[in-house]
Amino acid sequence: MEAFVNQLPIGLSIGAVLLLIALGLTFTFGQMGVINMAHGEFIMAGAYTAFLLPGLFVPSLVVAFFVAGAMGLVLERLAIRHFYGRPLDTLLLTWGVSLVLQQLARDLFGAPNVQVKAPDWLAGGIGILPYNRLFIMGLAIASVVGVWLYLVRTKHGRRMRAVMQNRRLAATSGIDTGRVDMLTFFIGSGLAGIAGVALTLVGPVGPSLGTYYIVDAFLVVVAGGLGQLRGAVLAAAGLGLLNSYAEFWSDASLAKVIVFAAVIAFLQFRPQGLFTVRSRALS
Amino acid sequence: MLELRDIQVDFDGFKALGGVDLTVAEGELRFLIGPNGAGKTTLIDVITGLTRPTSGTVGFDGHDLVGRKEHHIVRLGVGRTFQTAVVFEELTVLENLDLAASFRKPLWSLMRQRKGVTEAVEEALSRTGLEELAERSAGVLSHGQRQWLEIGMLLAQRPRLLLLDEPVAGMSREERERTGELLTGIARDHTVIVVEHDMEFLRRYASQVTVLHEGKVLTEGSVDQVRADPRVQEVYLGRRASDAVGTGS
Amino acid sequence: MNKTDVMNKADVMKKADVMKKAIYPILVGLLVVAAPFLMDAFRLNLLAKYLCFAIVALGIGLAWGQGGMLTLGQGVFFGLGGYSMAMYLKLQEGGLPDFMVWSGVEKLPALWTPFANPVFALATAILGPMLLATLLGLLVFRQRVRGAYFAILTQALAAALVILLVGQQGLTGGTNGMTNFYDLFAWDLAEDSTQRGLYFVVAVVLALLYLGARQLVRSRYGRLLVAVRDGEDRVRFLGYDPATVKTVTFAISAGMAGLAGALFVPVVGIISPALLGVVPSLELVVAVAVGGRYALAGAVLGAVVMGYAKTAFSEQFADGWLYLQGALFILVMTLAPKGIMGVIKRARTA
Numbered sequence: 108m109e110a111f112v113n114q115l116p117i118g119l120s121i122g123a124v125l126l127l128i129a130l131g132l133t134f135t136f137g138q139m140g141v142i143n144m145a146h147g148e149f150i151m152a153g154a155y156t157a158f159l160l161p162g163l164f165v166p167s168l169v170v171a172f173f174v175a176g177a178m179g180l181v182l183e184r185l186a187i188r189h190f191y192g193r194p195l196d197t198l199l200l201t202w203g204v205s206l207v208l209q210q211l212a213r214d215l216f217g218a219p220n221v222q223v224k225a226p227d228w229l230a231g232g233i234g235i236l237p238y239n240r241l242f243i244m245g246l247a248i249a250s251v252v253g254v255w256l257y258l259v260r261t262k263h264g265r266r267m268r269a270v271m272q273n274r275r276l277a278a279t280s281g282i283d284t285g286r287v288d289m290l291t292f293f294i295g296s297g298l299a300g301i302a303g304v305a306l307t308l309v310g311p312v313g314p315s316l317g318t319y320y321i322v323d324a325f326l327v328v329v330a331g332g333l334g335q336l337r338g339a340v341l342a343a344a345g346l347g348l349l350n351s352y353a354e355f356w357s358d359a360s361l362a363k364v365i366v367f368a369a370v371i372a373f374l375q376f377r378p379q380g381l382f383t384v385r386s387r388a389l390s
Numbered sequence: 391m392l393e394l395r396d397i398q399v400d401f402d403g404f405k406a407l408g409g410v411d412l413t414v415a416e417g418e419l420r421f422l423i424g425p426n427g428a429g430k431t432t433l434i435d436v437i438t439g440l441t442r443p444t445s446g447t448v449g450f451d452g453h454d455l456v457g458r459k460e461h462h463i464v465r466l467g468v469g470r471t472f473q474t475a476v477v478f479e480e481l482t483v484l485e486n487l488d489l490a491a492s493f494r495k496p497l498w499s500l501m502r503q504r505k506g507v508t509e510a511v512e513e514a515l516s517r518t519g520l521e522e523l524a525e526r527s528a529g530v531l532s533h534g535q536r537q538w539l540e541i542g543m544l545l546a547q548r549p550r551l552l553l554l555d556e557p558v559a560g561m562s563r564e565e566r567e568r569t570g571e572l573l574t575g576i577a578r579d580h581t582v583i584v585v586e587h588d589m590e591f592l593r594r595y596a597s598q599v600t601v602l603h604e605g606k607v608l609t610e611g612s613v614d615q616v617r618a619d620p621r622v623q624e625v626y627l628g629r630r631a632s633d634a635v636g637t638g639s
Numbered sequence: 640m641n642k643t644d645v646m647n648k649a650d651v652m653k654k655a656d657v658m659k660k661a662i663y664p665i666l667v668g669l670l671v672v673a674a675p676f677l678m679d680a681f682r683l684n685l686l687a688k689y690l691c692f693a694i695v696a697l698g699i700g701l702a703w704g705q706g707g708m709l710t711l712g713q714g715v716f717f718g719l720g721g722y723s724m725a726m727y728l729k730l731q732e733g734g735l736p737d738f739m740v741w742s743g744v745e746k747l748p749a750l751w752t753p754f755a756n757p758v759f760a761l762a763t764a765i766l767g768p769m770l771l772a773t774l775l776g777l778l779v780f781r782q783r784v785r786g787a788y789f790a791i792l793t794q795a796l797a798a799a800l801v802i803l804l805v806g807q808q809g810l811t812g813g814t815n816g817m818t819n820f821y822d823l824f825a826w827d828l829a830e831d832s833t834q835r836g837l838y839f840v841v842a843v844v845l846a847l848l849y850l851g852a853r854q855l856v857r858s859r860y861g862r863l864l865v866a867v868r869d870g871e872d873r874v875r876f877l878g879y880d881p882a883t884v885k886t887v888t889f890a891i892s893a894g895m896a897g898l899a900g901a902l903f904v905p906v907v908g909i910i911s912p913a914l915l916g917v918v919p920s921l922e923l924v925v926a927v928a929v930g931g932r933y934a935l936a937g938a939v940l941g942a943v944v945m946g947y948a949k950t951a952f953s954e955q956f957a958d959g960w961l962y963l964q965g966a967l968f969i970l971v972m973t974l975a976p977k978g979i980m981g982v983i984k985r986a987r988t989a
Binding site for chain 3: 438459460461464465469470472476478479480481485488489490492493494495497500501502503504543547
Binding site for chain 1: 709775778779783784786788791794805806921925962966969976
């Protein structure tokens, strides 16, 4: 029982990180059908931002958001934009970008991992709850609330939802879908940057940091349903907990196999993820 | 042969079909008409398994089709076309037809190379008048030719019931006429349901008509009966009149 | 001109066409046979390695190019084949495999014992991947999970397998995998003549699989596969179940990858998780895209070309290869999505 409780914050904070990463993915995937394999490198960029701003942890969250967001924006404008409607090609294209970015990081910062010193006020914790993991969970919750408010309350957010539900209709009603896409990509990538900073609290930073999380984050998108905020939240929490408990109770090496099997089993009941919009189109 | 009882379809709260009954006898040519959003295509989707009704039954030859997978329904002998003809552009016209005709063959026997042209394909080619285009890829066909190819693919499968979804939409006058002749020929030895918008086409080729309106059957009968029905006139003409004035939605 | 004349002319044209088409296979065949005389043992061994990758690529070409299933987990099947073969080779030496001794395993694990039989090992290398692919295909394709979702799932499987292999040190050799193989049946793997023989085996297997795959693509089944790729939902209304078609194709491609893995091990002399994870799996997909995914020959060509390019550039620039590979890939996807074969075809028709 004690072990069960001890594992809880670890599972939830893994879930929180996955959520931060998957938030961006689920919107770019849901809205544009784009699978961005370079998303993991935006995480890495965010983490290195924190590394470059020692002692400035909170400001680095903001800077990382803009750094990663800008990278996403450039990628969208230069490349992805030309590949709409070809999701599998985009996947491979962005993988090429991801390779280049990883090598770039290796050349800029060196191949060995670096350590980011966590701020002192995050040391310690309440009982079994370490402050750093609590902080990550708080960060994820804040991001979800922020994204939700953005989607529901702002003009841009409403446009984004309109494009997500029906791109053509949105375009004919005068929405500049290109601009909306840019903004979506910016925000989605920016969130990955924040996730990167958060990751510096629980481990070292290296050029291939993103690759450790990207596959799981994609599983969150698959299990949560396209462009579904609540789906992403539930799926991220579920997969995070499953990951940590599977690692704890079985062999660490079996955990990913268990998670994979669980996702496949889940898809037997909900092939399109937790939440979907019913449509009658023959795709 | 086909019996629909109390078919209801809800799309997230929107009632697309609100209790439709429809009976079609063997050998009949039935037209399904109604204004936009009346639920015509949804009804076809329900019969062919693309949409699962919220309630109701679809009886076909003693089978209930509700809940069956699309390809099972096709294997029972129910074939359909789509509003925007969907053919395989990378394949030739002949290959499209051949693929349609081979659906009852076991998978392993498909792995052998195709030799020659089967009788069913031959017949579909000549009926649709696509012989000349047999070796061309379907991607180069005109809109009308695509519709004919799709109908041809259906014929090659020798179905017992054909469902054609707006076969003449977007066609030129000449193409409509050819389609009409094709349809008359098919109806001679098949049971056919046609969803159609085009009143002119209806007047020339239809005998039995079912009118749908707002997800319900408004009336049924011969073309003349239906045309004379004041409710039908209201549904169609009323809308048309308001459209013309510009007050319609 | 009367009708028979026209027929004859068409006949002659056809013959010329056949001759023209036969030139490339004959040229390739000659090159393959001549290779052992043209290059030293080291280079020949490299070529054999690329041909192993080409077998995997052929399967990817079938599943992705023809069937539209982007599989990012072929490394899993390659690995199952490779590990099966490696286990057999290790047991050939007699006694406990070296890595087990190092990691303190005292008794041969039960999982290992049947692999002492070469038939069992080879059958597992091919049928194991096919079985796994069938299972995955049935579970996934029946639920109409496809496209990007399928790609993500296969990638997750590759990631999971690597972690599993690394973690089960005593069973699999962990990160280092298995290496130091000495004999295959009675032949010394270090001998040049053995390697030359292996090269021919790989080349013949590839040729046979290529011919088989080509036959499949040209059959009705191949047309059906393309139809499923371009309009899965429409195919349903022709009375076919796309899930079955896809599962069978996916299983065939998995079997190819498994066989390739089994051949790879005696040729290269090592199998390890690094050879079959997310990155190597993707690399092969990239190779297929570069070669031309819509032509089976393109898949094979891409694997060989990319293999050579990787070796050549890594020898000279080491780290530069990743930039080059990334850049090359971005260029191919943007400028020539149909790959080298697409470019050749365009040049020919122009």
